[in-house]
Amino acid sequence: MERLRGGFGFAFTLCLAWLLIAFLILPLLIVVPISFTPERYLSLPEGTYSLRHYETVFTDRGWRKGIFDSTVVALGAAALAIVMGTLCAIGLWKLSSRLGETIRILALTPMIVPPIVHALGMYRVWVDYGLIDTYSGLILAHAMKGIPFVVISVSAVLSNFDPRLEQAARSLGAGPLTAMRLTILPNIWPGVLAGGVFAFAISWDEIVVALFLTRRRVDTLPRQIWDGIQDNISPAVAAVGVLLILATILAVLGKMAWDRRMAARARGPA
Amino acid sequence: MSGAALPAAPALPRMDRTQLIVWAMALLPIVVLCVFYFYPLMRVLTISVTEPEFGLGNYRDIFTSSAVRRVVQTTLWICVVSSVVSLFFGYLLAYAIVHAAPSWQSWMLLAVLLSFWVSVLIRTFSWIALLQTRGLVNETLQVIGLIDEPIRFIRNPFGVILGMVHYMIPYAVLPLMANMRTIDTRYVPAARGLGASPFGAFWRVFLPLSLPGLISASILVFIFSIGFYITPALLGGGRSTMVAEYIALQVNETLAWGQGTALASSMLILVFAMLVVLGRIVKFRTMFGAA
Numbered sequence: 026m027e028r029l030r031g032g033f034g035f036a037f038t039l040c041l042a043w044l045l046i047a048f049l050i051l052p053l054l055i056v057v058p059i060s061f062t063p064e065r066y067l068s069l070p071e072g073t074y075s076l077r078h079y080e081t082v083f084t085d086r087g088w089r090k091g092i093f094d095s096t097v098v099a100l101g102a103a104a105l106a107i108v109m110g111t112l113c114a115i116g117l118w119k120l121s122s123r124l125g126e127t128i129r130i131l132a133l134t135p136m137i138v139p140p141i142v143h144a145l146g147m148y149r150v151w152v153d154y155g156l157i158d159t160y161s162g163l164i165l166a167h168a169m170k171g172i173p174f175v176v177i178s179v180s181a182v183l184s185n186f187d188p189r190l191e192q193a194a195r196s197l198g199a200g201p202l203t204a205m206r207l208t209i210l211p212n213i214w215p216g217v218l219a220g221g222v223f224a225f226a227i228s229w230d231e232i233v234v235a236l237f238l239t240r241r242r243v244d245t246l247p248r249q250i251w252d253g254i255q256d257n258i259s260p261a262v263a264a265v266g267v268l269l270i271l272a273t274i275l276a277v278l279g280k281m282a283w284d285r286r287m288a289a290r291a292r293g294p295a
Numbered sequence: 296m297s298g299a300a301l302p303a304a305p306a307l308p309r310m311d312r313t314q315l316i317v318w319a320m321a322l323l324p325i326v327v328l329c330v331f332y333f334y335p336l337m338r339v340l341t342i343s344v345t346e347p348e349f350g351l352g353n354y355r356d357i358f359t360s361s362a363v364r365r366v367v368q369t370t371l372w373i374c375v376v377s378s379v380v381s382l383f384f385g386y387l388l389a390y391a392i393v394h395a396a397p398s399w400q401s402w403m404l405l406a407v408l409l410s411f412w413v414s415v416l417i418r419t420f421s422w423i424a425l426l427q428t429r430g431l432v433n434e435t436l437q438v439i440g441l442i443d444e445p446i447r448f449i450r451n452p453f454g455v456i457l458g459m460v461h462y463m464i465p466y467a468v469l470p471l472m473a474n475m476r477t478i479d480t481r482y483v484p485a486a487r488g489l490g491a492s493p494f495g496a497f498w499r500v501f502l503p504l505s506l507p508g509l510i511s512a513s514i515l516v517f518i519f520s521i522g523f524y525i526t527p528a529l530l531g532g533g534r535s536t537m538v539a540e541y542i543a544l545q546v547n548e549t550l551a552w553g554q555g556t557a558l559a560s561s562m563l564i565l566v567f568a569m570l571v572v573l574g575r576i577v578k579f580r581t582m583f584g585a586a
Contacts, residue, residue: 034493035394042391045384046403049410049464055421055431067424069431109324116321128321135332137566139522141539142559145546146335149342169332172324201313230414233524236543250416254529258423266417277408281401 056266067258078264088261091249097160098245099228102167106224109168110175111217115209117176118183129176136173140233143169148237158240166234171224178223182216183209185291215287222276336563343556353557363541363558370537373452373527374520377459381516384460385467386509392468393475411465419529422458423449450532458526466519467512474508507576514573518566538562 062068063075082088113132117125135143147166148157156162186209194204232247239248246265253262343353357363392403425431426448433445448454478501486496524539531537536544538558545555 032493035391038387038391039395042388042395042403045388045464046406049461050406052421052425052461053410053413053418055424056417059424109327112320113324116317116319119317120321125321128325131325131328131333135328137518137570138336139518139524139539139559139562139566141522141524141542142339142563143332143335145542145556145559146337146339147331148546149338150331150335165331169328172328201316226412230416232416233539247414247416250414250420251525254416254420254423258420262417262420263424266414266420269414269417273409273412273414277405277412280408281405 053266053270056263056270059260059263060267062260062263064260067260067263078259078261081261082264082268085261087244087249088246088265090244091246094160094243095229095246098163098167098243099225101160101164102171102228103221103225105164105168106171106175107217107221110172110220110224111179111213113172114176114179114183114216115205115213118180118186129180132176133173135170140231144234144237147234151238157238158242160243163235163238163243163245166238167228167231168224170231170234171220171227174223174227175217175220178220179213179216182213186212215283219280222280226276339556339563340560342552343560346553346556353553354561356554357557357561363554366536366538366541369452369535370521373455373459373535373537374517374523377456377463378513378517378520380456380460381463381467381520382509382513385464385512385516386471386505388464389468389471389475393472407465407468410461411469415462415525418461419458419526422454422461422530426454426457449530450534452531452535454530454532455527455535455537458530459520459523462523462526463516463519467516470512470515471505471508474511475505478504510576511573514569518569521562521566 058069059067060078061074061076062070063073063077082092110132113128117129117132120128151157151162151166154162156165190212191204191208194208195201199207230247231245232251235243235245235248236251239245250262250265253259253265344351346353357367388403388407392400392407395403423430426433428445428447430448432448433442436442437445448457482500482504483496486500487493491499522539523537524543527535527537528540528543531540539562542555542558545551545558
């Protein structure tokens with residue numbers, strides 16, 4: 026290990042790695058100067074800075090509706106995905122049969138199928154169900170995409186859960202549902218929460234399905250951004266970008282701090 | 296269901312009820328998924344063989360239409376190139392992170408996670424702002440006199456590949472890192488101690504051990520790249536249309552649902568075929584952190 030880390034070869038690899046990280050992060054930062062431009066078109070500010078594009082984002086009806094609709098849809102989708110994903114993960118954990126593995130693969134499919142494929146199918150079926158351009162329609166669609174992430178994160182927590190705890194509750198006379206509620210739920214909530222955040226983020230960011238299933242009545246933020254890029258590359262998109270990147274930084278930092286706390290809790294006296 | 300740990304005989308009827316509840320818990324979400332997810336997928340498959348008429352005509356057209364063939368060819372070569380590049384850089388980055396000093400590790404990981412989570416629309420917007428003919432890069436190059444005419448970075452295959460690589464590197468890094476962390480850190484020094492060169496130790500010891508991670512990352516990255524829609528649509532500028540964008544065009548503009556769904560079904564079948572291959576190499580449970 027020491028030998029490896031000290032070598033010239035590894036120093037070179039490390040340099041390349043930092044270059045790659047620069048490639049991943051630096052291009053995104055272009056949105057910061059653009060968002061402060063005083064002009065109406067995409068440009069870098071020269072001397073004068075302006076907050077007009079931030080003002081647009083918070084006052085313009087379209088952008089406000091986008092933020093509102095995205096929040097409603099993402100909250101709804103996350104809630105539904107949490108319920109479905111958690112039920113499924115607990116069920117699978119207790120089954121651990123061959124059929125259970127098949128069910129697990131089924132529950133993970135929405136994560137892997139190319140979005141355009143399920144967008145097409147959902148469009149046709151949503152027309153039949155009368156769900157096109159409705160909040161419930163988009164919430165349902167996004168919830169399906171969120172379920173796998175909840176299943177994964179809850180399963181991860183369950184794999185460290187001692188099943189004897191629940192058996193003890195059962196042998197002390199608790200019914201099966203009570204035992205689960207009193208022993209499993211209090212112990213898996215970090216996984217449920219993490220899965221919920223994932224599902225929220227997936228929905229908040231989703232564009233392909235939204236393009237197919239909604240028109241005007243439901244108009245999420247990604248749809249607004251999509252229009253903003255396609256029609257007349259507006260600097261307001263840069264302002265939204267800055268806000269979204271800030272939110273992402275906060276979320277990732279929060280997640281890292283959270284993981285550290287959880288790890289410390291797992292190491293400490295139980 | 297581990298029967299061993301259940302309470303003794305008198306509890307038998309209750310055990311059946313428990314079984315029932317557990318099955319209901321596992322199956323309810325599946326029923327919901329069937330109604331709102333798998334049924335729509337089925338519809339895609341059925342439309343592809345029934346519209347405009349019953350039969351495999353739409354699939355035959357995939358092979359005979361020169362427009363479709365061109366789109367499929369473009370998609371395949373762009374996917375192969377961007378997957379290979381993403382995997383190469385992703386491997387390098389994952390290797391560096393896993394072996395870096397712990398104090399650096401968390402910063403590098405933070406950067407990768409940030410990039411992983413930033414909205415695909417915002418990253419595409421950034422590339423457009425940087426690389427369009429009057430973008431930052433072209434203006435700068437012209438001001439310092441390196442070029443006279445702006446270079447066309449985007450609205451061509453290069454732009455699409457750049458955008459896809461930028462998006463997929465984190466997708467390659469994360470599974471690769473998960474795999475590399477399981478490799479015993481004493482093997483490479485042991486190989487060195489036995490006389491292997493630094494590169495020999497990597498090539499003959501570390502690389503083979505990381506192969507399962509590399510294969511699953513390759514398949515994941517390739518699956519994602521096949522379905523790319525946003526990046527090619529915005530950075531390709533209609534010049535290098537890929538399958539997903541072509542499907543959307545077919546359905547929205549020409550209302551050719553049969554053709555669109557046939558392509559979508561082919562994509563679906565290809566993805567599942569690759570997943571089956573993947574399933575033979577790594578256990579899904581371990582891959583998705585449920586082990």
